[in-house]
Amino acid sequence: MTATSSAPPRRKRTAMEVLASIRQPKVAVMLALGFSSGLPFLLTGNTLAYWLRDEGTSLKAIGFISWVGLAYSLKVFWAPVVDRVDVPLLGRLGRRRGWMALAQILVAAGLLAMAIVGPAGPGGLTVIGAFALVAAFASATQDIVIDAWRIEAAADSDEQGLLSSAAALGYRAALIATDALILAVAARIGWAGSYVVFALAMGIGLVATWFALEPARADAVMHSKAPLWTPRGFFDAVVGPFIDFFAQHKTLGLLMLAAIAIYRLPDFVMGPMYNPYYHDLGLTKDTVAAVRGSVGLAGALVGVAVGGLSAVRLGLFPTLIVGAVLQGLGTASFALLGLVPGNVEVFGAVMAGDNFVQGYAGVALIAYMSSLTSLGYTATQYALLSSAYAILGKFLKGFSGVVVEALAAHGGLMRAYETAFVGAGLIAVPALVLFVVLARLQGRLDARTAAAAAATA
Numbered sequence: 001m002t003a004t005s006s007a008p009p010r011r012k013r014t015a016m017e018v019l020a021s022i023r024q025p026k027v028a029v030m031l032a033l034g035f036s037s038g039l040p041f042l043l044t045g046n047t048l049a050y051w052l053r054d055e056g057t058s059l060k061a062i063g064f065i066s067w068v069g070l071a072y073s074l075k076v077f078w079a080p081v082v083d084r085v086d087v088p089l090l091g092r093l094g095r096r097r098g099w100m101a102l103a104q105i106l107v108a109a110g111l112l113a114m115a116i117v118g119p120a121g122p123g124g125l126t127v128i129g130a131f132a133l134v135a136a137f138a139s140a141t142q143d144i145v146i147d148a149w150r151i152e153a154a155a156d157s158d159e160q161g162l163l164s165s166a167a168a169l170g171y172r173a174a175l176i177a178t179d180a181l182i183l184a185v186a187a188r189i190g191w192a193g194s195y196v197v198f199a200l201a202m203g204i205g206l207v208a209t210w211f212a213l214e215p216a217r218a219d220a221v222m223h224s225k226a227p228l229w230t231p232r233g234f235f236d237a238v239v240g241p242f243i244d245f246f247a248q249h250k251t252l253g254l255l256m257l258a259a260i261a262i263y264r265l266p267d268f269v270m271g272p273m274y275n276p277y278y279h280d281l282g283l284t285k286d287t288v289a290a291v292r293g294s295v296g297l298a299g300a301l302v303g304v305a306v307g308g309l310s311a312v313r314l315g316l317f318p319t320l321i322v323g324a325v326l327q328g329l330g331t332a333s334f335a336l337l338g339l340v341p342g343n344v345e346v347f348g349a350v351m352a353g354d355n356f357v358q359g360y361a362g363v364a365l366i367a368y369m370s371s372l373t374s375l376g377y378t379a380t381q382y383a384l385l386s387s388a389y390a391i392l393g394k395f396l397k398g399f400s401g402v403v404v405e406a407l408a409a410h411g412g413l414m415r416a417y418e419t420a421f422v423g424a425g426l427i428a429v430p431a432l433v434l435f436v437v438l439a440r441l442q443g444r445l446d447a448r449t450a451a452a453a454a455a456t457a
Contacts, residue, residue: 034170036205050275063401073391079383103142110135152215180292268393303359323361330357332425
């Protein structure tokens, strides 16, 4: 059941009407909020790993510190508070906008603190890891409320697709900026200075929050519910979203959660090793930044566009299935870099292909998870789904450094990287199988529902 499924059937928009919708202010706001949502993700993850490797940190320590990203996987536990409680003072902006502003301020503060202490500062990895955790926690909170706003602000399924694409574009732009542009900045003013620059860039999110409009219909539904601090309100906020989800999807809901949980594993499990890999290949920061910011950016934008078009024309399940296959191939392709160390052409081809794949699969998964939420429980249900998709990968990636170092003891570092990337690519197979099964079961369920509706007509 979608957040808008209770609305009466709408006429399918023409291509010209969809293009006209792009000029809506809410699309521009969504693009900026998507950027704000994506900005902290790599700064507390893969990009932080590059900084740590530059400081001589071991792969094992880099892998373990990546566990700060588990905050994104645990957000379902505080999502009910975001759904039901107004932020003091900032709550005057509205429930969604108030939480957005608070989270964005805390993210900026966490990134600034990381810049000030650095890996070599007092307390070393422990202190910078603690501030990274603060930034990740605030970033996860920002994701909860922005995802809820995106779903609730959409007038219909077409607009939901439009806002999802805008969010994905903004998010991918932020990933490119914090994955590529930051390397060029860090090469000139240092890692600490670059983190200050990107902490200030969180102002883009604050501006977008100011211009965002509270989704009135969803706001009315949320405020009609009992307060969180009452027994009935607490039960409905914490347990209600799960009851509603499984009432809608029944036992199929468990299979949905399992498929979502393993869909992005190929990219997740090797996440902390990408930047150390480039470092150990001898690629300069400027080279990595240039490739990511050119063919990498182009691949990501095309991937998002093709993924959105595929979801509309082919349907969600075919798009998800194709995305699973492409993800496995994209991750495994990084093994090619170890065969031709320093070859910029091969690096560019692999980077372009992987960014296309991640953009394509990301849009498909966002659209699928959005389609499973219900109005009144949007933030918590989407947090449940996005936590499910992230928690296993976030946990497993903490061991990526241990795996690479163990493999290196037997066949050398480059061979270890190659083996690990191929192995990660093969992890796409279970997700492929699960979504094929889900597509068939959902098809049978839809056929039975249509037959029952025809019989009672």
